[in-house]
Amino acid sequence: MVGAAVTTKTKWALRLVALLYLALLLIVPVGLIFWRTFQHGFSPFWHSITTHEALHALRVTLEVAITATVLNTVFGITASLLIVRHAFPGKRLLNALIDLPLAVSPVVAGLALILIYGRLTPIGGWLGHQGVNVIFALPGMVIATVFVSLPLVVRELVPVLEEIGTEQEQAAWTLGASAPQTFRRITLPAIRWALAYGIVLALARSLGEFGAVAVVSGKVVGQTQTLTLYVEQQYQNFDKTGAYAVSVMLAMIAIVTLIAMTLFRPKER
Amino acid sequence: MAIDVSHIDKRFGDFVALDDVTVEIADGSLTALLGPSGGGKSTLLRVIAGLEQPDSGTVTINGNDATKLPPQRRNVGFVFQHYAAFKHMSVFRNVAFGLEIRKRPKREIKQRVQELLELVHLEAFADRLPSQLSGGQRQRMALARALAVQPNVLLLDEPFGALDAQVRKELRVWLRRLHDEVHVTTVFVTHDQEEAMDVADEIVVMAGGRIEQIGSPDELYERPANDFVMSFLGPVTRLNGRLVRPHDLELLASAAPGAVEASVVRVVRLGFEVRVELLVNGSDVWVQVTRDSSERLELHSGSTVYVRASETAIRPAVPSIATPAASG
Numbered sequence: 390m391v392g393a394a395v396t397t398k399t400k401w402a403l404r405l406v407a408l409l410y411l412a413l414l415l416i417v418p419v420g421l422i423f424w425r426t427f428q429h430g431f432s433p434f435w436h437s438i439t440t441h442e443a444l445h446a447l448r449v450t451l452e453v454a455i456t457a458t459v460l461n462t463v464f465g466i467t468a469s470l471l472i473v474r475h476a477f478p479g480k481r482l483l484n485a486l487i488d489l490p491l492a493v494s495p496v497v498a499g500l501a502l503i504l505i506y507g508r509l510t511p512i513g514g515w516l517g518h519q520g521v522n523v524i525f526a527l528p529g530m531v532i533a534t535v536f537v538s539l540p541l542v543v544r545e546l547v548p549v550l551e552e553i554g555t556e557q558e559q560a561a562w563t564l565g566a567s568a569p570q571t572f573r574r575i576t577l578p579a580i581r582w583a584l585a586y587g588i589v590l591a592l593a594r595s596l597g598e599f600g601a602v603a604v605v606s607g608k609v610v611g612q613t614q615t616l617t618l619y620v621e622q623q624y625q626n627f628d629k630t631g632a633y634a635v636s637v638m639l640a641m642i643a644i645v646t647l648i649a650m651t652l653f654r655p656k657e658r
Numbered sequence: 659m660a661i662d663v664s665h666i667d668k669r670f671g672d673f674v675a676l677d678d679v680t681v682e683i684a685d686g687s688l689t690a691l692l693g694p695s696g697g698g699k700s701t702l703l704r705v706i707a708g709l710e711q712p713d714s715g716t717v718t719i720n721g722n723d724a725t726k727l728p729p730q731r732r733n734v735g736f737v738f739q740h741y742a743a744f745k746h747m748s749v750f751r752n753v754a755f756g757l758e759i760r761k762r763p764k765r766e767i768k769q770r771v772q773e774l775l776e777l778v779h780l781e782a783f784a785d786r787l788p789s790q791l792s793g794g795q796r797q798r799m800a801l802a803r804a805l806a807v808q809p810n811v812l813l814l815d816e817p818f819g820a821l822d823a824q825v826r827k828e829l830r831v832w833l834r835r836l837h838d839e840v841h842v843t844t845v846f847v848t849h850d851q852e853e854a855m856d857v858a859d860e861i862v863v864m865a866g867g868r869i870e871q872i873g874s875p876d877e878l879y880e881r882p883a884n885d886f887v888m889s890f891l892g893p894v895t896r897l898n899g900r901l902v903r904p905h906d907l908e909l910l911a912s913a914a915p916g917a918v919e920a921s922v923v924r925v926v927r928l929g930f931e932v933r934v935e936l937l938v939n940g941s942d943v944w945v946q947v948t949r950d951s952s953e954r955l956e957l958h959s960g961s962t963v964y965v966r967a968s969e970t971a972i973r974p975a976v977p978s979i980a981t982p983a984a985s986g
Contacts, residue, residue, distance in 0.1 A: 556738050556740060556742035557742050557743075557744055557745070559709055559729070559736070559738075559742065560736065560738060560742040560744075560800075560803075561744075561755070562708075562709070562728070562729040562730055563707055563708075563709070563729045563730075563732075563734055563735065563736040563804070564755050564756035564759060564803070564804075564806075564807060565730050565731075565733075565756055565759045565760060565807060566730065566755075566759050567730060570759060574755075575744060578746040579745065579746065
């Protein structure tokens, strides 16, 4: 029975370590933010998140995140079909490039975008003449957000596409279904949960993005300010209540996303 | 001819999958493509269906050149080894798929699917998902799905390959009966010679991307074109360097014209049959005899007998010395 006692002890020790780690890094900080936000009741919170600036930041955040997620969904489906179903020169390169955003710091990505689309560069200058401003405007923020959330949909879809194989699609072809019909009736239903999970991940990443957007947006208050940028600004202006309140809003969005993710995931198994 | 395949070549990189393959498949026939794995039979079937593009050659289906047609426009039914069931659709929707794509009226679809489900004995399972069916039931569903669109030809790629032995035999008999009822030109791929002999009217033997012989099961068994076909279609042994069926060898107690001396190595009783292993001039030969003749000759290991091929022994039309598959 000594052996059993040791195993039980080890088990408890491991649990304690894991819980402590989570507590220090996650539960305590997030809990403190919630506590600070609501310590004087609900109305300061409500007041802080309904200011004109905060609401505008929310709108900008949603616009940027949703546009980027739609773009990455379309790109993600196309790229994963390409990677799984087709052999072509440069496939390994494409595969590696898709993971690049995970390795590159978002700030660096933002700077790189300025180097391409900034007003003093050929591309940026030309676009400016056409009346399209990329940097310090929504298009740049969308591109930056697309960049950081690029791999998420692809990495969810590739293993599922590999697993389902091509026989169902081929069977559909022999039954007369065209390529678009086959995609809509056979492929899409087969990948739907993985796709939903990938979209939720990409959306969550897009909503919380700070670094790349901070660089390309110019942080123009009331114009290109997202929620994360708003939090930073309020904090630096010593409006802690405002910063905490909007943080709580972001945290709540994250919790909803988390719930959505756990809803999608088990159905996949 | 329902299917006319002419001078088809197909390579995958350096691998030659089909090498100048020409074959005609008669209207309403049930044909087996038989051969070892990697012999090109599945590739040939996929070329007929349009799922693979040949490098050269033509495919004609019901008199129309189909070589350049996509699979959608060839009107073939295709059944896959692993069923390729549409996992998210009920059995009914699976079978209805081709008809829905063709935008047939709802009532017609319903009636046709009912008929097909009765034909494959799945009428009680219409609302189930494929995952709730056994392997044999899934394959019957796949067959009904392929038949729903009234295909010109029905192509089956190792249709029983993923099933266990018992179900396999049942489905075999059932496919034969189904074909006698429906009469659609059917081609199926198998590596099991017994399956091919049991089910098909016509067998196309393939190996190494080439056609070795085409004929009825009896023709192939009795008049094999070469050593490969002979050894693939039944048991063989080699006497004096020539291939012969073990039951076509005679054992004699004393020397006789054409018989060679042999010493018995082992006598194995397998019920009614007796398998006698001999050593003839230093090489192994085995003979299949009845229990009676084994007892009459008093065979036991170490005894000496005389062996020769019977007058009616089957020989390959083109004898060759040593083919790789002959030992198998």
